Amino acid sequence: MATTEKKLKLSKPALILGGLALVLLVLAVIFFTGGGEEKVKPLAGSDAPKTPETTGEAPAMKTVTLFFLADGDDLLHKETREIAAGPTEADEAERALAELVKGSEGGFISPLPPGTRVRQVFIARDGMATADFSRDIAENLSYGSTAELGAVYAVVNTLVYNFKPVKKVMILVEGAERETLGGHVDLSRAFLPDYSFVAR
């Protein structure tokens, strides 16, 4: 009984050291092998490549539907366009909006003023897409109500119609919230799409 007690007493520091070593070992193993599934995702529009890497074959394409104006009615008109696919939906969304600015190939009219640059599109997990434009979107057109509604809903509809995760859209100018584009439509809230004035 006494020997056991002594033996235990003697081995106590050893036990503590051994325990510590074991904990360190486990931590080290977790540190080097764990978290394998968590890849750091680059923010949309950061240094992520803007176009998919070319692999020698034709790059993957995606068909998107853009919303344009027409002379002669007050409707938004759909026009399909091929854009480069991937790597992320935010990248594709940026390309789709850039095509909207570039204009129609079928005689329609862009609702966004020339010179407008798409700075970034960010798609959050809750379905909120944030589309950030250069100041040209506000400064290169003297908006009336109808022009302003056309610009806003062409952007909102284009994003929600083509990109499944997008449920609502917030519009920023130069990275910041802006009251309106030209004195009418309130940009402080997110927009739901409105297809009520889309031509059939």
Next chain:
Amino acid sequence: MKIFYITAAVLLFALSGLAAGAQERALRTVVIDPGHGGLESGAKGRFGNLEKDITLAISLKLKALIEKDMGFEVVLTRDRDVDVSLENRSATANNHKAGLFISIHANGAVPKKAAGSETFFLSLNATDEETRRLAYLENNSSELQSRIDPSSDEDLMMILWDMAQNAYIKQSSRLAELVQSELDAMLGTRNRGIKQAPFKILAGVACPAVLVEAAFISNPDEEQKLASEAFQMRVAEAIYRGLARFLRGLE
């Protein structure tokens, strides 16, 4: 969750209070808002006419008509060519305890053929933004409970004013309908009807409020009409008649 309902109840109560208050004072003050002004010219016409000048001209004519025939006090959000923020415009209406608010604009579209007259009232573009704001208060409930009195809670007051127009949507829709039918009868322009839009200027106004788009300054034919005194007078007269019909309906 309880505090959410309390907040919602407080908001509803306060908004209904605003609505009741407005009806009592409905027959005293009309606030007219000439769109744009100063550096902010609004839409531009091909012949160089600016929206801000036309909206002011129509507003001054409407003011004269109302004062002459109705004897109400009329307050303009601007009476000359100056910049006024959208916030200050709705504040003018609320500070003067306006019974009616009419914002006057000339429309602009990218396609030059777009034409006609229309009257807007606010659309409730309800996303879960409102819910998010209420959730913020819910999560800061201790803070809210300590100062539940809306008169002292800045956040709550902010939400309240943001939503001020919500309590008047039905009346605003009626006002829009009556104004639009008179515009249709008097202007000879295409009737684009009444529409709802998330316009900043209307959201914060605590009384029936509409935004009139008299015609398109971006359309060369309509630009010339808008620039003429006679057409401006007809726009003012039409709005005046619509307003008078609305007020008769309240009595």
